[in-house]
Amino acid sequence: MTRNLNIVVCMKQVPDPEAPPSAFLVDSQSLSVSASGVPPVISAYDENALELAIRLKEKGGGKITILSVGKNMSRAVIFKAVASGADDILLVDDPALERNVASGSATAKIIAAAIHKRGHFDLIMTGRQASDTNAGIVGIGIAHYLGIPCITLARHVQFEEGDITVERVLPSGYEVLKTAMPALLTISYQVGALRYPTLISVRASKDKPMTVMNLTDLGLDSKKACPLTMHRLEVPDQKRSVMMIGGKDSRDAGAKLAIQLRQDKIL
């Protein structure tokens, strides 16, 4: 069945979580975390969402819009995502949008306003949560503000007339839910990683249409009251004192490790 779906995939830029922990500096005074020298990447779950969107488009046709909200977002990171198979870009880029780990509900409102302003959409997809805050509330909030149904933790989607049938991940399997479009889905990692773009599509991505808005364009106030206040920010003590087990070679060290763990009643 061909129906030209309009899919919006919401993608957040985060400091690369594959970076070593030492690159993250926690400032307890200013209550902020700076990730010095850590390149921005798209939050991995949002990449899963884009991958699923591309598969749906391959099957049924349609158009994929990438939507991102933030301050001074890296265009290179966005273009790379677009090159994997999206069609256009919608950015809400505003200096007032400081990185704020407590701003999930405000972000949901901004995204809902941007999607509303843009007009027609059938499906909105987000990752199940962002890899910096792990809050998992933005997707549900967007659906709330747009007044559309939301199904979380989706790993597979099928179309049936104007309805979608969605597999939602459970700890020991999955459940199948059905709803009408427009709808919002939060996507789980079981979908798999985002495909690599080809060299040609990377070049072409820079010519894809891009719309940039700010909060004023959306009629939103940058000083929106936030229901959360951060009072303290600490570095949790994850460090352990390690006992290094050596030997005359790797085999010897392996055997000594077995003896040590046995002796300490670990195994």
Add this chain to the structure above:
Amino acid sequence: MNSHGVVIIGELGQDSNVSQLTSELIGLGKSLFQAPDSEVCVVFLGKGSELSAQQVILYGADKVFLTEVPTSSDCNPEVLLGILEELCARESPEIILFGHTNLGADLAPRLAFSLGSGIVTDCIGISPGVPDGLFFAKPIYGGNASAFFSIDTSPKIATLRPRVGSIPVPDLLHKGEVIRLKSGELSSRMQNVAKVEEDAGGVKLEEAKVIVSGGRGMGSSKGFEMLSHFASILGGAVGSSRPPCELGWIPQNSQIGITGKLVSPDIYVAVGISGSIQHLSGMSKSGKIVAINKDPEAYIFKVSNYGVVGDWNDVIPAFIEKFEELEKSSKS
């Protein structure tokens, strides 16, 4: 604190008893609301029974709501949301606590937006703040920082990870009220079509006492065959960091970390894993961590209890050989 107390969304474990996390939440709720007029309420959405009600009363619940939900929609988030909205209107709680489970992570944000409440998800604790408020502690940036928030609305909503406290000591004298709630027609824009159990077989990562995990340093899917053998000898499960899943060496559902599963076994053996935040945030709460890595500078050694610098191709077979020899001699 002028409060009407706490409402806890109760869940059952696999054995149909009240889940450990629900019991911990009752303990937490009681410790935060000690005034005689504040109540700890537990609500079961469809799944609870008279027996579950009596269990949570033993742990200190003052009121238990057993709600009726048609089986066809006992997992329908919009139906469950409707029930919670009714309950909140009736009880006007000061704080609503969910476990950070499949149910809680889905339902709590829905309730927060519906009530216009502030919410902190994935908390590791709630403590009294100053003045006269509560601090909700949450790990951010993959556990590299812990943020303490106050929620400036009423009610306040939070989801909490397992191990937020100990299970309260049962009090046989504690009395509680059991209220059966029958909701009116609850509408939903979605239907439950089916529920499918998928048993992967073997030890589940989330329940394993021992996990042997491999990273990029395993080199290929062959490396994971060796890990699988290693894990079976230790009676554990095999996990991995993100790269091996992306490279197709091992299925996606073995992934541990931000983009995978959160685990906390008694023993976690990290093989060929450098220790990115992505991975650490999924396993750093493990009992004892053992790291095997070729690179002496690998970050994983800083968060481990035992470390071996060496090639796993040599370390693991020698370990297994010695381990089996020790097992044998301890039995004879």
